Amino acid sequence: MLYGRTTEQARLARLLAEARAGRSGALLLRGEAGIGKTALLDWLAGTAAAQAGGETAGDGETTGPLETTGDGRELRVLRVTGVEPEADLAFGGLVQLLWPVQDRLNALPEPQAAALRAILGTGREQRGPDRFLTGLAVLTVLADLAEDGPLLCLVDDAQWLDRATAEALLFAARRLAAEGVAIVLAGRDDNDFTAPGIPELPLPRLDFDDASRLLADRGRAPALHSQIITESAGNPLALIEFDAARSDQPHQHAPLPVADRVSSAFRTRIGGLPERTRLMMLIAAAEARGDLPLLLRASELLGVGIGDLAEAERTGLMYVMDGAVTFRHPLIASATYQGAVLARRIAVHRALAEAATDPDCRARHLLAVATGPDEEAALELAAAAGRARGRTAYAAASGLFGQAARLTTDPRQRTSWLAEAAALALAAGHAAQADRLAEEAEELADEPAAGASVASAAGARVTSAARARVTSAARARVTSVRAAVAFERGDRNEAAHGLLARVGDAAAPEAAGLLRTAAAYGWLAGDADAVRTAAGRLATAVGTADPLVEGLARLCDDDAEHGLPPLTRFLERRPDAAGPRDTDEQAVRMLALTCGLILGDDEAAHGLASAEVRRCRSQALIGELPYALDVLAQAQLLAGHHRDAEAAVTEAEEIARDTGMRRRLVHLGAVRARMAAIEGDARRVRELADATPPALRTGVDCALVLLDLGLGDFGSAIGRLDPPPPGPDRYTWLSLSTAADQIEAAVRLGQPERAEEALRHCESWARATTAPWAQAVALRCRALIEDRPEPYAQALHLHEKGGRPFERARTELLYGEWLRRARRPNEARDVLRSALATFERLRAEPWTRRTAAELRAAGERRVIARAPAENPIDRLTPQELQVVRLARGGSSSREIAAQLFLSRRTVEHHLYKAYPKLGVGSRRELALLDLGRAGLSWDGLS
Secondary structure, eight states: OOSSOHHHHHHHHHHHHHHHTTOOEEEEEEEOTTSSHHHHHHHHHHHHHHHTTOOEETTTEESSSEEEOTTSOEEEEEEEEOOGGGTTSTTHHHHHHHGGGGGGGGGSOHHHHHHHHHHHTOSOOOOOSOTTHHHHHHHHHHHHHHTTSOEEEEEESGGGSOHHHHHHHHHHHHHOOSSOEEEEEEEESSSOOOOTTSOEEEOOOOOHHHHHHHHHHTTOOGGGHHHHHHHHTTOHHHHHHHHHTOOSSOOSOTTSOHHHHHHHHHHHHHHTSOHHHHHHHHHHHHHOSOBHHHHHHHHHHTTOOGGGGHHHHHTTSEEEETTEEEESSHHHHHHHHHTSOHHHHHHHHHHHHHHOOSHHHHHHHHHHHOSSOOHHHHHHHHHHHHHHHHTTOHHHHHHHHHHHHHHOSOHHHHHHHHHHHHHHHHHTTOHHHHHHHHHHHHHHHTSOOOOGGGSOHHHHHHHHHHHHHHHHHHHHHHHHHHHHHHHHTTOHHHHHHHHHHHHOSSOOHHHHHHHHHHHHHHHHHTOHHHHHHHHHHHHHHHSSOOHHHHHHHHHHTTOHHHHHHHHHHHHHHOOOTTSOOSOOOHHHHHHHHHHHHHHTOHHHHHHHHHHHHHHHHHTTOTTTHHHHHHHHHHHHHHTTOHHHHHHHHHHHHHHHHHTTOHHHHHHHHHHHHHHHHHHTOHHHHHHHHHHSOGGGOHHHHHHHHHHHHHHTOHHHHHHSSOOOOSSGGGGSHHHHHHHHHHHHHHHHTTOGGGGHHHHHHHHHHHHHOOOHHHHHHHHHHHHHHHTOSHHHHHHHHHHTTOSOHHHHHHHHHHHHHHHHHTTOHHHHHHHHHHHHHHHHHTTOHHHHHHHHHHHHHTTOSOOOOOOOOOOGGGGSOHHHHHHHHHHHTTOOHHHHHHHHTOOHHHHHHHHHHHHHHHTOOSHHHHHHOOOGGGTOOOTTTO
């Protein structure tokens, strides 16, 4: 029976009822040690079994993992418990959770199945490079299990789960929706474990009445209740233990925290057990996993056996059942281990290492044995780190490489392992730890080499050359990590200059990649000097110019004529991002995707981003997908496909939020801000501006300029942003569009002289590019300045070749205004009608109003500025829209789920909600629906 937990039990019961109704949910129970988290999980498991008509055991434990519900469907309970000594073992918790259901892996999409087989050790597959793939695989397997009936996942001591398992479970929990899966995690509130996006339920201590009821049911006289309750402070475990150890003398540990006092009580009880029992308990505490065969092998080496645990079982401190050894509470294991002297703990770990058959387990115990440099332990830890890295448990691999580095006696090897630890920490998303490890490795790499004199002269030369190569590679890795950390923290200038300062002048094999990355960081930071320096040194290092870096350097000199052609060659050489890569540097990949936008070649940018999105979907590269979706959304926005862009940004935001990519979330605001500016939603644009850090506000500020222009606030439009100086900032798609906005604002203010520099820039860039829309916009700007019709006519001819419908409509509006003023109303009405239709389709409300007013002034008798006729797909949410697209294209629910990183049930839930909105009742009717009016782009989804 539970005391004082009525509210918590009701909350958990609702979660279970939701799962039975087909709706998923998650909850984190948080509280101090001994507060009753495990008891609540046991109660929930027992309740689930009782509702299903199954039997319960002892303290509410289910008699098996599978029970049958009243409607004939099976209810399954999966449990996992975090173990403190295994917090650094890669995916140890996930193995524990999924081992009973590994037969379901074959039903998963192959990349996901391969990921879980690699973790469970049941296949030879190698993991992919994306650490979030495991989360997707866990999502899919849990949803697949729920096909048979509701699923309850219980996670105890979540604060001790290895980080890779925690990330995978939390990713899955946040994306479950309509599957019938309930996930309950229990974690302590005195550690750093967090579960963003998961509701929390704090567990308070028991009040006096509930504590008194507990003691009364245990047979304690009411006269002693007050003293025991005061000593225990309402902690249920403390109440039970202090009551069990009750004597005539009160406890003398009141100033200590409750958990410490409970641990002290446990140590006292353990100290009264026979020595052989204490040794067996210590072996079990050091082993931690409850692996009875391993415990018996180790105990045999130490001269004890299973019979020596009998007294611990009799006193209720431990249980041995179903081939596992379990402490009644984790504090008992901690008290056992901490109460033993160091020499005995080392002896126990040595025996466990000798008895272990799992190499990762052996490495963990060898680490516990090491009290100083130990080459054997270092090599085994490094091997374990390599295995963890292969399973994409990057945080665990980083920790293991770091521990191996501290045990090795070889300074070169230490440098190499620390460098790898730093890179893996960064891959795991831990920038501060990566920077600390990289700094330590860098200091070691700078120390003079020693120890070569013991070898022969020839051998010394060979060893020296090999070590030099190791050091060079390690130094390059360290340099790259430190720059990436600076970039992730938002200091892009430091990222570029840090690389340039550390790469050196030598033409080492690693130098080219570092210099290319430095140029990319410099460009993204708007630092022209860094780009030029990197370009010059790169040409010297490799003996020839790199087209990407050469083009960027030319643009930094405001030389579009010679800067754009190399970028065009770069894109021609690299037409499909889904193909092999010639570099792995993140910043260079980012630039490659945006090259088309720099060139004004929206079609190339769209194709490249679409291919990258398809690659990320097909290979389940969740961590890389948000950036590719961001670039795709930009291209879709420029093409006038606002619903597409909104869907892409929404998905990118969800994934970025689920994977902790906070900076990517900020960047995605630029696309939303520009859409809102076109539509005249001033409140939304300003909200996004307020939420964006000043250093990242360029995109939102450009949207504010467009908003001002649309609302007729020309003074704010021209004064909000200074024209960017020669350099990278002048060649983003945003700054080029904003230059045209400011030219128009200057002319409308009667101050065309303020637009001269922006006009020169626009025309120079337009001459160098082959994009018809860009040349048309430059002609429009020239027509505004000179107030004559010929450039407008030429611009409209170029607009007919396609690209950027919003810009075409703006040209038509300005030309229509000029024609009306020139008393040519019939011609004016023709171009203004075309402009109005485009503005209405794009929901560009300020521009629609302005065009309608101009049409009326040109003599149009009936002008009603209105939104376009409602299209049924406008009723869909962004995610429903993506699901409908794929379903209409013939993809099955399972295929759609794999592409959108959802479960099959969630996909079908979205279809169920979308059908009535579209006026259809089945996939067959959906396939017949004409969606052409929406201007949909299907790229990046198939």
